[in-house]
Amino acid sequence: MSNLVEVMIGTERSSATALGDYHFTKHPAIGERVDIDAKSLIVVDAWHRPSTTFAGSKFTVVLNEHAEPANR
Numbered sequence: 808m809s810n811l812v813e814v815m816i817g818t819e820r821s822s823a824t825a826l827g828d829y830h831f832t833k834h835p836a837i838g839e840r841v842d843i844d845a846k847s848l849i850v851v852d853a854w855h856r857p858s859t860t861f862a863g864s865k866f867t868v869v870l871n872e873h874a875e876p877a878n879r
Contacts, residue, residue, distance in 0.1 A: 808832075809830040809831070809832065810830065810831050810832070810833065810834055810866065811828055811829075811830055811863065811864040811865075811866075812828065812829055812830075812831050812834060812835065812864055812866045812867065812868055813825065813827075813828050813856075813863075813864040813866070813867040813868070814826045814827060814828070814829050814843065814867075814868055814870060815867060815868070815869045815870070816848075816869070816870055816871065817851075817869055817871060818851065818869075818871050819851070819852065819869065820852050820854070820867075820869055823852075823869045826843070826870075828863065828864050829843065834853065834866050834868075835850045835853060835868050836850060836853060837850050837851065837852065837853050838850060841868075841870060843870070846872065847872075848870035848871060848872055849870065849871060849872070850868050850869070850870055851869050851870065851871050852868065852869040853866070853867070853868045853869070854866070854867055
């Protein structure tokens with residue numbers, strides 16, 4: 808099964824910019840490394856966005872090359 812995940816790039820959720828939606832076999836976890844577009848990025852934030860009003864991803868991650876995971 809594939810999970811559609813919205814991927815954002817930045818250091819925190821409030822200032823991150825959207826990269827696009829990607830399919831993952833499982834939702835990436837905070838602190839996990841993810842390879843996208845030949846770059847190895849770390850998940851610094853992740854959250855579930857439940858909504859019944861639109862089709863599309865229901866999970867979002869923020870990725871960064873150099874940042875430490877957010878304390879949540």
